[in-house]
Amino acid sequence: MAATDREVAEPGPNAEPVEIDRVIIRVAGDSGDGMQLTGDRFTSASALLGNDIATLPDFPAEIRAPAGTLAGVSAFQVQISDHEITTPGDRPDVLVVMNPAALRKELGRLDPGGTLLVNTDAFDERNLTKAGYRTDPLGDGSLDGYRLFEVPMTSLTKEAVQPLGVKPRDAERSKNFFALGLLSWMYTRPLEPTVTWVESRFGSKPSVRDANLAALRAGHAFGETAELFDHPYRVKPASLASGTYTNVTGNTALAWGLIAASRLSGLPVFLGSYPITPASDILHELSRHKEFGIRTLQAEDEIAGIGSAIGASFGGHLGVTTTSGPGLALKSEALGLAVSLELPLVVIDIQRGGPSTGLPTKTEASDLLQAMYGRHGESPVPVVAARSPSHCFAAAIEAARIALRYRTPVILLSDGYLANGSEPWRLPDVADLPDISVPFATEPNHTGPDGEAVFWPYLRDPETLARPWAVPGTPGLEHRIGGLEKEDGSGNISYEPSNHELMTERRAAKVAGIAHDIAPVTLTGDVDGADLLVLGWGSTWGAIDGGVERSRARGLRVAHAHLTHLNPFPPNLGEVLAAHPRVLVPEMNLGQLSRLVRAEYLVDARAVTKVRGVPFTASEIEDAIVKEMGA
């Protein structure tokens, strides 16, 4: 648990800040209360201070569920730390609630003794009833176990903005900035980054800008002057590796990774995409960056999204389509076409809870088997998964590299947690990024029956088994490709039984062969002779890392291996698995990777599963390890 130093009492409000090593803060309110913005701004200011951070936005699918209801509660959790962290933390130290529904929904996360900040103005009979309270929890003693701070945030905000002549209704909207100002004082965050942001964001709406700034400053001043708080806290900058840092979400990092892939391959990116939660932000971000020659199409549906990307790839662009699970299902026939055409294509699936519409805004990692097998026929597709928000950048480049080099669609798996979560990212030196360019075919590659030079679109590179990529506009290489089975080499339609078997095996061998071209999996924790290996993939990385470290602190010998490549697996995975007597696979599904590993390597890999729409916590992983070890 974070050391929030709850024991320190004493001096007055102007006391020196007390240093703590980390804190987990959760803000919760109505969907319309601006909680995501509050969390995001607090995170940004903390990042600029040099803390390590990890965030977990947690919001409902409804844009605006009825105000004041449990369904409408939107929350944002952030952990800030003076040392390296990999998760937004298990349980908050501080919970800020803007209304009774938020209190009711979120209180269970706060340990007794935790700090609870309540906007008392929202605790009227109407809101209490909507939240299902029969008595006011602020008055019935049910919150006695917490460090409760009652702050009339709405009325203090109204008071602060009243001199500006802002209408009361508009004034109330700024109360999240009051909360942000108060939190900023409590944790000694500078206001300047937020002020700059407000000025730029609301520059065209001076009354909103001024109201927000007034509320922000009022919240800060309240912390300073009210006698409620003993002293502020300070979290020192983390001792991270030196470099230039920025704070990114997974979706932003993904979009930037695609832009980088365009630069590194020398090919323009074409994105065909249909809006879907939680993937749309990639479309938004890429649409903004036409200066990089990015073409984006908001297609008429998911199928047209991938279809247009296939068309662009045929034309010599880097075709990309972005989606979430339901959209990937719709794309599966076209994905099979891309497998058959053997054209480069990057398919990005930001996973969410399923099946069907499922939990659109909640995270899950249950599309692994869909990515692996969700097509008819023998249809192998390389699969790559990102492990953290900033890792999405490298994962996008890697997916593009494989797609281009092997002329194949590649599925890149991220999820809602990575998509919206953020962390500090040490920016890479652009010069260090890999060259992923591939040549187009320019010459005929075969001799016809009459000795003439001809172009055979399915004559493969002997090393990669990739076929040549000849783009329209190249004289002499005119050719036809399609979804019908093709004759090996010539690419002409062929229904020959032995040819189909050969082509099926070639396509499989091409994808399997990528194993020789990817990094071996490495271990962290007890790299030699661990009694237990925790094998993970995707966004469980942070929680597993934390859980493994805690288990090791208990004296258990545990190693962690985390897969970026799910298909094919890294070449040494079998060896790594065999070297460990026990293998545990935590997954945000009902055991999809564990099933693949068991089938592939005949090891007794045990799944630890969670499908609750929120990521694993480190303590859940720790508990699973302890249980497995019988310790």
Place this chain on the structure above:
Amino acid sequence: MADVLVPDPTTTPKDWSSDQEPRWCPGCGDYSILKAVQMLMPTLGVAREDTVFLSGIGCAARFPYYMDTYGMHTIHGRAPAIATGLAMSRPDLDVWVVTGDGDALSIGGNHLIHALRRNVDITILLFNNQIYGLTKGQYSPTSEIGKVTKSTPFGSLDQPFNPVSLALGAEATFVARTHDMDRAHMMETIRRAHDHKGAALVEVYQNCNVFNDGAFEAITGRANRESMLIPLRHGEPIRFGAEGERGVVLDGQAGARIVDVAEVGEDALLVHDEARDDPGLAFMLSRLASGPHEATPIGVFRAVERPDYAAETDRQLAAATAGGDADLASLLRSRPTWEV
């Protein structure tokens, strides 16, 4: 990649024909359409390497295999979407879509209407034979009500689409109709479609001699053509018949209707204006016949100018890149950063 279309007057129809043997049924109308297109290509001033034929699934969809150009035989109904991506990313290419009534109007209906409304610069040839051929004879979205097929033994209940009406309703800028029995008309109509900047749809009445033989005989048969086909010619009065004895008038609230010219006088005939901005009149003309058993207009219904989608995409890109080469390192530092 070629930056300009290179006129290639040296090619012959044979140069545009691939080494693959067409595998349509003997007597299929597709042969005559293929022949017309292969004869047309050398006259268009385009190079083979800059030409791409795309198709979906169905008998018509085999078309790209028989053209010695770049080509892609894709999946059912999706060719307009794939063509959209290709045309957007490579506006230098000449992109064609060959489709059928099931491919374009049933499984691919969504992609067709969106390609048309966006005005992507592609030429769509819709072979309409009012039947599913490749799956051996089920009714299609253009089959007439009451059609008895394997899947409708008691007769089809579905109201058919009129592809020309549908395209006009989808904001298409070029809509035309021709038929497989008249090579000269096909070539001229398809040439117009090709030359149109933006999405062009040509419905080609095509006979399926195996599963729906004679579907258009009443209007395209040699003996019937003069009296049953209404040629649309821009700027000319709309009239037909051996002596031009019948014509089309616009009759107040009744709309467009067919009359005897002798009764109304030549001056009363509607003068065809394919360039009318409002598609209403073209739509009325598309409704003159309820099916290919009544006098049916052929030719160009509508040909209007509207910016094409790829050109507009490029215009936005050009504006965004006017400031010079964008810098990746700057992008990564475009949000607040800090040093450690």
